[in-house]
Each structure stands twice: as C-alpha cells, then as structure tokens.
Amino acid sequence: AKEQGRNTYQFYTEGMQNREVMRLELDKDLDNALAEEEFVLYFQPQLDLNDSSINSVEALIRWQHPRRGLLPPVDFIPLAEESGRITDIGRWVVMAACRQLAKWQNSPFSNLRIAVNLSGRELDDESIVDHIQNTLESHGVPADRLEVELTEEIFIQNIEHNLNQLSKLHKLGVHLAIDDFGVGYSSLGYLRDFPVDLLKIDRSFITDVTERHDNAVITRAVINLAHNLGIQVVAEGVETREQLNFLKDHRCDLIQGYLISRPIPADELEKALGAGLLN
Ligand code: C2E
Ligand code: CA
Ligand code: CA
Ligand code: CA
Secondary structure: HHHHHHHHHHHHHHHHHHHHHHHHHHHHHHHHHHHHHEEEEEEEEEEOOOOOOOEEEEEEEEEEOOOOOOHHHHHOOOHHHHHHHHHHHHHHHHHHHEEEEEEEEOOOOOOOEOOOOOOHHHHOOHHHEEEHHHHHHHHOOHHHHEEEEEEEHHOOHHHHHHHHHHHHHHHOOOOEEEEOOOOOOOHHHHHHHHHOOEEEOOEEEEEHOOOOOOHHHHHHHHHHHHHOOOOEEOOOOOOOHHHHHHHHHOOOOOOOOOOOOOOOOOOHHHHHHOOOOOO
C-alpha cells in the first residue's frame, strides 16, 4: 500500500510538474512579452448583410513567442487573468487598436471600426475608461471607431461598477457589444439597463442553425428581441453559405466567421479588402 501510494504520488506530481513548469515559464515570459511587444493583433472582418460592406473588424490577440511560435489566446489569456497581467495586456490591446485606427484614418480603410475584447477582470480596473479615452485622444481617433466586446459575466458580478464604467465609455462614443450572447446565464433585464449597441450570437447556436430547429428558433428570437430594443445583431462562427442565407433571410445585421475570413494580420486584411475578396 505504501509503495502504491508513492507511485500514485509520483505519477501525479510528474503530470502536474510538466503543466506547472510550462505555466510558470509562460507566466514569466509574459512580462518580457509586454516589454518586447511580442503580442500582435489579428483582425477578423464582419460582413454587413444589408449591403455586403465591411465596416468593422474584431481584434484577436496572438503572442509571437520567441521559442514556442504563434500562440492563441487560450494559451495565455487565462494565465494572465490569474496573475493580473491581463490589465497591462488589455491596455496594450487598446493602444495597438488605436494605433491601427490612426494608420487607417487617411487610407482606403478609414471606414473601419475595431472591436476589442475586454474581460470582466479588465473592466474592474477603475482607470481603464480613462486609459481608453486618453489613448483615443493621443492617436487622434474618434471614439466611435472603437467597439468594446464584453461577455454576459459583467451583468452578474459588480453590476453597479460595470454599469458606471460602460455608461462612461458609451458617453465617449465607444460602441458596446455583448459577446457570446446566449450562453452566459444572465437576466435579459440587463439589455434594458445597459447601453448595448450590439449582440453577438454565440457560435454554438450558429454552427447547426440550418440543421437544428431549436437553434433556428433561438437565433430568430434573439434577432427579433435585439431589433425591438434597437440593438444590432452579429452572428459568430458562420462557416457555410446555408448559414449566411438563413441569417440574411432572418434579418441578422452582420456575420463573422471562416466563411468570410479567418482572423488575419493587418497587411493581409488590407490586401484582401483592396482586392474585394471578402465581399
Ligand atoms: P471570442 O471573442 O468569442 O472570439 C471568437 C473566436 O472564434 C476567435 O478565436 C476566432 O478565431 C474564432 N472564430 C472566428 N470565426 C470562426 C469560425 O467560423 N469557426 C470557428 N470554429 N471559430 C471561429 P481566438 O482568436 O482563438 O480567440 C479566442 C478567445 O480569446 C476569444 O473568443 C476571446 O474570448 C479571447 N480573446 C482574444 N483576443 C483577446 C484580447 O485581446 N483580450 C481578451 N481579454 N481576450 C481575448
Ligand atoms: Ca469577441
Ligand atoms: Ca464570441
Ligand atoms: Ca468566446
């Protein structure tokens, strides 16, 4: 029994150790990543179904790690949330988005708006609103070029604080989107109380919207609910023509997904837009 106990223990620690070592290593590397600007924003276009134009893109962060290559957010955002470094990463994202918007201002891409993702944890930071305002101003970018995507978690915790933060942002002219809508267990009342401009229907409803009656019903209901509240709707994760046609038939405003484009670097986006490849 003693032997077995030791083996079990060893097995446990080895598995733990590898994961833990990697986490600790990445966690340590995150400091450097900010200083060395190893992060990069990829952009995924949103297609306006009314006129087939592209006026907005979502910024999705990647980490160009010196040894591990290009890392997706799932590899480091949760880690950064735990350690609190997410605050600095979020500030970098806002800065990089404003820098890109400033570049696009006197270009054929001056119509583009950028949506950035902010976690609830980032919104907790009292000074994030000032940071956004100052960064927009110092880059000479109008606030309505920027959109902020938040998940429904902000309706569940720290509600008063979050409402206050979002009201300030909205007053500046920043657009507000609710991300992953429909999976967050929040009350619909918050759509009334918060200044929401857009709802993004979660990919899990869209994936088989043309095969599953229940998802079709939910998607249609969300679109109608949003429109009756004066809120626009984005469908996430659109991968097929059939999904596009369904969403168009039911008056969804915008779609985003691999059917239009994967998230790509700014120069690739400019090329694709310039060549009219995305619409
Ligand atoms: P999200 O905000 O829901 O972003 C959408 C994710 O779905 C992206 O993954 C995108 O690449 C992927 N996607 C887009 N279209 C399709 C499609 O047609 N099919 C499929 N299967 N997937 C699609 P990504 O870039 O790996 O980002 C994952 C999550 O990481 C994001 O989910 C967001 O929650 C978080 N994230 C990304 N960038 C940031 C950031 O700058 N700050 C924070 N706090 N979180 C971020
Ligand atoms: Ca998002
Ligand atoms: Ca989403
Ligand atoms: Ca998501």
